Amino acid sequence: MKKLLLLFIAITSLATAQKKDISLDEIWNGTFSTEQMNALNSMNGDFYTLLNFNNKTQSTSVDKYNYATLEKIETVVDSKNLTELNYFESYEFNNNETKLILGVNSEPIYRHSSLGVFYVYDLSSKTLQLIDADKIQEPTFSPDSKKVAYAKNNNIYIKNLETNTVTQVTADGLKNSIINGICDWVYEEEFAFVKAFEWSNDSKNLAFLRFDETEVPTFSMDITGTGLYPTQQVFKYPKAGEKNAVVTLHIFNFELNKTSKIDIGEYEYIPRIKWTNNANVLCATTLNRHQNDLKLYFVNVTDFSTEVVLNETDAAYVDIHDNLTFLSDNSFIWTSEKDGFNHIYHYSKEGKLVKQLTSGNWEVTNFYGVNEKTKTAYYQSVEDGSINRTIYSVSFNGKNKKRLTNASGTNSASFSKNKNYFINTFSDANTPPVYTLHNSKGTQLKEVLNNNKLTEALKSYKLSKKEFFMLKTETGEFNAWMLKPSYFDETKTYPLFMTQYSGPGSQSVSNSWNSANDYWFQHLAEKGYIIVCIDGRGTGFKGAEFKKATYLNLVKYETIDQINAAKELAKRPYINNYEIGIWGWSFGGHMSTNCLLKGSDTFKMAIAVAPVTSWRFYDSIYTERFMRTPQENQEGYDNNSPINYADKLQGKFLLVHGSGDDNVHVQNTMRLTNALIEANKPFDLAIYPDRTHGIYRGKNTRLHLYNKMTTFIEENLGKTAKNQLEL
Known part of the structure; x- marks a missing residue:
């Protein structure tokens, strides 16, 4: 023995x-890098698109796939067919998926922000339209697809795609002083968003934030560079206890060519703005400086009246998130840790609690949206242990909770727009990412992508x-x-x-x-x-x-x-x-x-x-x-x-x-x-x-x-x- x-x-x-x-x-x-599904974008119906790079032609393409079969349906656009572009780095569809915004020559600014050159590609005519000759930020289609709003040099512009004319919405933008429609450094870093403007659903109004940084202390850094003399990077940076930018809410009416400033009471921060499903009602989130008193305001653009529909307070602080989801009747889904754990709540359009959808001594870690037809919400949580992530569904009445992924580890879902399917990304400490297709009931249909080559390589x-x-x-x-x-x-x-x-x-x-x-x-x-x-x-x-x-x-x-x-x-x-x-x-x-x-x-x-x-x-x-x-x-x-x-x-x-x-x-x-x-x-x-x-x-x-x-x-x-x- x-x-x-x-x-x-x-x-x-x-x-x-x-x-x-x-x-x-x-x-x-890059020896141990994993394969991924790049820039996965859910489409109308049971389709999704990916951004793919062809090594042979050195071109990029947006390719459309069928969720049910995972088969490629068509190539939406390929840079090898565009004389103006050798490649593109990003893409974004309009609402009815007849046009795309393609971005090139991106230049990073801070953690989330960047400048770039952007074009509108028309699928029917297969033509490109340059949005602006200069580098710009955050070009965004209007819901009717007739216009694109964007930011340049701290101001907001709107390009009419039909007439090729440009409307300058603001004119007071000035570096280290006034910013319109783009977040200042501290909002971008801590509230994690860059684009501070949003179209109303009827494309008539553009809501935006204006940052007055005039009294914010300036921070400077020497840049060594490669020249004979160093340069300086100078920007406004509010340190603890110092003055923040004065942030105000404004709404520009495109038809009247008029901007109105909105009064939403006392606040220090406006960390989110979002239009409701009523084209005349904007939702603005405000926070006090201690960040323990959050309010959701409904702003009616017909008379600019405001109403607080939700007020959440905490002895410490209230976290900001992107889980606010409006239903067709303008009631809304919201996540909160007011009972001690982060859970999902349904409120009426008047702000009255309809139902707490989830509860228990565990956290909801991601909210994926709802299927109103089946009255079902989809989310990720740590119900399988705080080091794991699992996908679940639950009915609007808080019943019929169902686990949609079986493996214990980290599961992350990308749902189709209609919530009929989702692509799950699973990994654990011993398994590199595996992508699988599931229907909305959780049934695994197919494996989409695995990292078996990496697994095999690591055996050596x-x-x-x-x-x-x-x-x-x-x-x-x-x-x-x-x-x-x-x-x-x-x-x-x-x-x-x-x-x-x-x-x-x-x-x-x-x-x-x-x-x-x-x-x-x-x-x-x-x-x-x-x-x-x-x-x-x-x-x-x-x-x-x-x-x-x-x-x-x-x-x-x-x-x-x-x-x-x-x-x-x-x-x-x-x-x-x-x-x-x-x-x-x-x-x-x-x-x-x-x-x-x-x-x-x-x-x-x-x-x-x-x-x-x-x-x-x-x-x-x-x-x-x-x-x-x-x-x-x-x-x-x-x-x-x-x-x-x-x-x-x-x-x-x-x-x-x-x-x-x-x-x-x-x-x-x-x-x-x-x-x-x-x-x-x-x-x-x-x-x-x-x-x-x-x-x-x-x-x-x-x-x-x-x-x-x-x-x-x-x-x-x-x-x-x-x-x-x-x-």
Whole structure:
């Protein structure tokens, strides 16, 4: 028996030895990328379109497919047939799908925004019509398809496609002063939208937001560039407690060529505008500065009267979402966590509660819409466990709930417009994305696309299985995962490297397929590290109480939870309690810094990439949502800012930032650098010139960064960990 066991171990070791280590170059050169359905767009009827690229002809096309058969029906447009365009990067249909807007030469501005050149393509005449000779933003068809509204140079324009004439709706747009129809920096970043104008259903009115940034403080960044002298990027950025842009609501009537300003009471923010199914009624969402008092206003454009149809308040804050859906009678679907968990509600057009469609100690994580004919709503939730996502349907009366996807993992649906079909994307920690077709009752009809080639290719690499578990500490029970080296031996000890993000409502412990960082963690595991991720208090999908436990004290309790988690893990016999490190990016970088400083008896080293180092430096909307203003909550801001206790540094510390970060400014790193210098504390610093928050633009940028971090880990955490274990 002993000989058989030794033979089995020898064979297993030989098989493992024949497999390859994941290299950093492979992680960042696309070796492990997954196949996807690009720019999937649901069409009228049982059809969908995809944006496809032909390597042979170097052209792009919009191709139409049948949901029921998955067969290609036709090519709607192919750039190889267009003399004016060699390719296009984006497409958008009009309502009756007789025209498309095609976009080329896109130029990024901030996280979501971009400029580009856009054309209208007419399917019947197969002709292109240039919308504007200059680069523009957010071109949008009117519902009657006769006009296109767009933004240029902070103003709004409307092009009449029939007469080829252009109407300038606003004329006061001015950089760093007045913006019409496009969000300012902080709205784009924190309310996650760019286009701040919307057509009424009858195409007669265009509602839009106007941002007066005049009194918003200006932030500037030096751009190193490639010239003899650097330049500057200057933009308005409201930091916590500072003045925001004054945002007002306006409606332009195309027939009268007249703009009216709408009075919607007292507010600080207008985070959403949306026309109801009544062409004369606009819905505007307002928030106070504390973001704990939300109102839905109905604005009647016939007399500009306003009415509050829903008022939601919270002791902490109310989240903004895009789940507001109007039914044919102008009643509406809304999601709220007012009962402690995010659920679906149906309200009458007067704002009276008709029915709470879902309930329970679990969260609705996505709302896909409704089929009014069958009175059915479709949604995604964590009913199968907070690290999983499953698709469900439920009747308007709150009954007949049905699970539409069976596999436990992460399911995400793309429904046809009529809700007869949906394409489900499934993955888990061991399965790369698989796309399958389902009918509205959940029956799986066909497999659309899989990543079997990637699965097969990965068999030649050394990979460890991600183990999910609940970690119980002094401060709670938390979702966690662990990666061990493929050659793990429970009789030996290993250094521990912790990864986390920890931001409000976020989730890092999810049963889904690998991100690029997961491959990095596999790379580190093979070097002899145990990798662990913990979602502590403040993270999402476990109810409002868990998420909002950190209110007014960002990173205080999150830091305590990571330190306690490290101490609990260190009790395990195979973890070296003297060799524990942690890293994070952005909010996670703030956390890793805090853990190293406040948990100096626990953590030996940390890496912080693009970290916030004082919430006083971050933007108003995000920071005040969780902290209120510095004027109201001085202790909450300063007691958890590492620039105020840099003298606590004992371990090894690598600080990384992009100098062109418009989000978390490099000011954060420079101020912490000064504090560390004044405290005479040694540390390592890496500045990536002109790189933004993601530190990815430019040749080999990500590879360089991850080489640097990997080397730092090897030199400062269980030095040459794998070699030590092999001795």
